[in-house]
Amino acid sequence: MKPPPFAYRDPTTLDDALALLADDAEARPLAGGQSLMPMLNFRLVRPSTVVDLNRISALAGIAVDRGGATIGAMTRQVDALRAPVLAEQWPLIRMALEHVGHLQTRNRGTIGGSLAHNDPAAELPAVMLALDARMTVQRAKGARTISAQEFFVSSLTTAIVAGELLTAIHLPSPPPGAGMGFAELARRHGDFALAAAAIVVSRAGAGHARVVVTGMGDGPQRIPAAEAALLNGRFGEAAIAEAGAAASAAVSPIDDLHAPAWYRRKIAGVMAARAARDAIGRMAG
Amino acid sequence: MMSSETRTIRVTINGRAFGRTIETNLLLSDFIRHEVELTGTHVGCEHGVCGACTILFEGKPARSCLMLAVQADGARIETIESLADGERLHPLQTAFAENHGLQCGYCTPGILMTMKAYLAETPRPTEAQVREALSGNLCRCTGYQQIVEAVLQAAALMRGERP
Numbered sequence: 001m002k003p004p005p006f007a008y009r010d011p012t013t014l015d016d017a018l019a020l021l022a023d024d025a026e027a028r029p030l031a032g033g034q035s036l037m038p039m040l041n042f043r044l045v046r047p048s049t050v051v052d053l054n055r056i057s058a059l060a061g062i063a064v065d066r067g068g069a070t071i072g073a074m075t076r077q078v079d080a081l082r083a084p085v086l087a088e089q090w091p092l093i094r095m096a097l098e099h100v101g102h103l104q105t106r107n108r109g110t111i112g113g114s115l116a117h118n119d120p121a122a123e124l125p126a127v128m129l130a131l132d133a134r135m136t137v138q139r140a141k142g143a144r145t146i147s148a149q150e151f152f153v154s155s156l157t158t159a160i161v162a163g164e165l166l167t168a169i170h171l172p173s174p175p176p177g178a179g180m181g182f183a184e185l186a187r188r189h190g191d192f193a194l195a196a197a198a199i200v201v202s203r204a205g206a207g208h209a210r211v212v213v214t215g216m217g218d219g220p221q222r223i224p225a226a227e228a229a230l231l232n233g234r235f236g237e238a239a240i241a242e243a244g245a246a247a248s249a250a251v252s253p254i255d256d257l258h259a260p261a262w263y264r265r266k267i268a269g270v271m272a273a274r275a276a277r278d279a280i281g282r283m284a285g
Numbered sequence: 286m287m288s289s290e291t292r293t294i295r296v297t298i299n300g301r302a303f304g305r306t307i308e309t310n311l312l313l314s315d316f317i318r319h320e321v322e323l324t325g326t327h328v329g330c331e332h333g334v335c336g337a338c339t340i341l342f343e344g345k346p347a348r349s350c351l352m353l354a355v356q357a358d359g360a361r362i363e364t365i366e367s368l369a370d371g372e373r374l375h376p377l378q379t380a381f382a383e384n385h386g387l388q389c390g391y392c393t394p395g396i397l398m399t400m401k402a403y404l405a406e407t408p409r410p411t412e413a414q415v416r417e418a419l420s421g422n423l424c425r426c427t428g429y430q431q432i433v434e435a436v437l438q439a440a441a442l443m444r445g446e447r448p
């Protein structure tokens with residue numbers, strides 16, 4: 001189908017974009033268009049105004065300093081996938097992006113667009129939760145920073161309210177010697193996950209473990225019991241198996257045409273264990 | 286119902302500049318097919334799933350059904366019509382013909398444009414890499430095997446090897 005009519009604005013500065021969003025609660029920001037454009041074509045959304053962010057160059061780019069990395073919300077997925085600065089400290093981004101869509105969609109799709117859309121089976125929200133990312137959300141009069149845990153509310157829902165725009169994602173430096181792992185099962189390469197897991201582990205200090213599972217129907221979910229299992233079992237093979245079992249026990253998966261709930265539950269554990277083994281293998285010390 | 290706005294845009298397609306006044310909700314795929322009348326770019330699903338509408342936007346493969354024409358103002362686009370040099374086929378076209386890489390041909394323009402950009406970056410792909418690079422293009426006829434063979438042969442031709 002074809003998009004419904006709307007007013008179209010393509011501001012070149014963030015301030016102009018925020019002013020347009022402040023003026024009109026029915027306006028929708030357009031990032032890479034890989035989710036919003038299909039919704040417009042199906043007429044699932046009928047915004048009064050489309051505020052195209054593609055001409056705001058200040059919203060794209062990756063900066064790394066001693067505290068971590070800042071990824072502009074309009075950074076294309078392909079650029080994040082290839083960024084050597086991210087690959088060095090946050091290889092989880094690259095591992096996950098290889099599963100996100102296809103060549104054509106990654107060339108347009110953005111990091112911020114995927115996070116703000118928060119498809120319940122999307123890879124990037126899970127990765128941001130595992131990396132303890134913080135999101136900067138701006139409005140015409142001010143800004144706030146939201147932890148990934150609070151940002152991803154539920155399927156297709158984030159903490160962003162009308163008039164606000166996700167502008168940047170901050171990744172704290174990973175703990176020393178961190179290992180990261182990602183595992184996914186999808187029907188076809190590039191499809192959304194039936195189940196996926198993103199893991200960060202480190203032996204530094206008292207130890208660090210993040211176990212996040214997605215694809216269960218409600219977006220990314222941290223599994224504290226699996227994290228405790230990895231830490232208590234000192235990242236051994238028995239701890240990995242226990243973490244997988246904990247992930248299966250903690251999720252409440254949906255049943256749909258892609259997979260029944262019992263299968264998703266089982267695969268959640270398999271993916272968590274697989275990603276954990278990978279992450280542990282890459283961990284220093 | 287709100288009536289649409291219009292805007293005048295200038296887009297360079299296959300090296301030629303086109304100026305048109307269009308409605309702002311016009312899809313880029315429809316602009317290419319209906320306004321510029323380059324109908325080689327196909328539209329299969331119109332929601333970003335099939336890849337038939339793939340064009341090169343600023344040199345990179347993109348789905349033209351997921352862009353608005355107005356977003357292409359000032360941009361450089363290449364479509365399937367740019368692939369052959371007059372009567373001389375591009376190595377991808379030769380290889381697809383020789384390997385039966387198409388049957389109905391509906392998916393072919395999107396695949397060739399995707400592969401043109403892919404092979405420019407990856408001149409020596411493995412079969413597994415070609416399959417992954419093709420994952421954003423659906424073909425309902427061939428079963429993909431001949432497409433993969435055609436891409437591998439095209440890569441060899443473009444490297445100056447005659448397989």
Ligand code: FES
Binds near residue numbers: 332334337351
């Ligand atoms: S027509 Fe654009 S992806 Fe199918």
Ligand code: FES
Binds near residue numbers: 386387392393
């Ligand atoms: S040749 Fe018919 S869809 Fe590919």
